[in-house]
Amino acid sequence: xxxxxxxxxxxxxxxxxxxxxxxxxxxxxxxxxxxxxxxxxxxxxxxxxxxxxxxxxxxxxxxxxxxxxxxxxxxxxxxxxxxxxxxxxxxxxxxxxxxxxxxxxxxxx
Amino acid sequence: xxxxxxxxxxxxxxxxxxxxxxxxxxxxxxxxxxxxxxxxxxxxxxxxxxxxxxxxxxxxxxxxxxxxxxxxxxxxxxxxxxxxxxxxxxxxxxxxxxxxxxxxxxxxxxxx
Numbered sequence: 001x002x003x004x005x006x007x008x009x010x011x012x013x014x015x016x017x018x019x020x021x022x023x024x025x026x027x028x029x030x031x032x033x034x035x036x037x038x039x040x041x042x043x044x045x046x047x048x049x050x051x052x053x054x055x056x057x058x059x060x061x062x063x064x065x066x067x068x069x070x071x072x073x074x075x076x077x078x079x080x081x082x083x084x085x086x087x088x089x090x091x092x093x094x095x096x097x098x099x100x101x102x103x104x105x106x107x108x109x
Numbered sequence: 110x111x112x113x114x115x116x117x118x119x120x121x122x123x124x125x126x127x128x129x130x131x132x133x134x135x136x137x138x139x140x141x142x143x144x145x146x147x148x149x150x151x152x153x154x155x156x157x158x159x160x161x162x163x164x165x166x167x168x169x170x171x172x173x174x175x176x177x178x179x180x181x182x183x184x185x186x187x188x189x190x191x192x193x194x195x196x197x198x199x200x201x202x203x204x205x206x207x208x209x210x211x212x213x214x215x216x217x218x219x220x221x
Contacts (some may be wrong), residue, residue, distance in 0.1 A: 032209070034210075042215065043212040044212050045212070046209050048211060089209075095158055095206075097143070099153050101152040101173070
């Protein structure tokens with residue numbers, strides 16, 4: 001079983017739509033959780049950390065469900081510029097970081 | 110804060126050449142850096158964990174004699190691809206802690 005699993009998509013949504021991604025992790029002792037976005041042929045960029053209480057940054061909301069071992073990312077009012085691959089990353093508290101394979105999002109005009 | 114710089118961003122070399130890639134943490138000290146490789150349309154693959162002042166820890170299947178890692182200071186780690194061949198062509202990305210991983214710009218390596 002993979003440490004981190006994501007639906008690869010692709011998700012194709014119209015501008016203005018709300019879209020949600022989930023990511024499940026296998027290690028119940030995982031400590032830190034992150035969402036990154038990666039544009040084509042570019043490096044991943046940290047979008048947001050995910051906290052137990054949930055956190056919001058503008059149109060982006062991240063949530064953590066420890067009981068079910070998943071994290072989610074919600075994007076409201078999608079923009080064309082949101083088109084990218086979204087990576088879920090889980091840390092075990094040490095130097096081990098586990099990456100999902102990424103979820104591809106395309107926002108259509 | 111937490112800016113990571115990688116150099117060069119793009120390199121094209123003949124087969125058999127050795128290529129050195131630098132990863133620098135610009136505004137923080139990084140005791141640990143990570144080196145990844147990413148092939149087109151695939152996810153990041155961790156190659157090794159670079160620890161300042163000690164030997165790197167390589168992932169299974171990564172040849173340590175082929176991919177030499179040196180982390181001589183708290184702000185610099187280097188990856189040298191020795192005697193590179195076309196199959197080594199890839200996107201190489203470094204990252205550094207603290208907290209989350211902060212990625213360098215990546216190096217696109219093309220071996221002819």
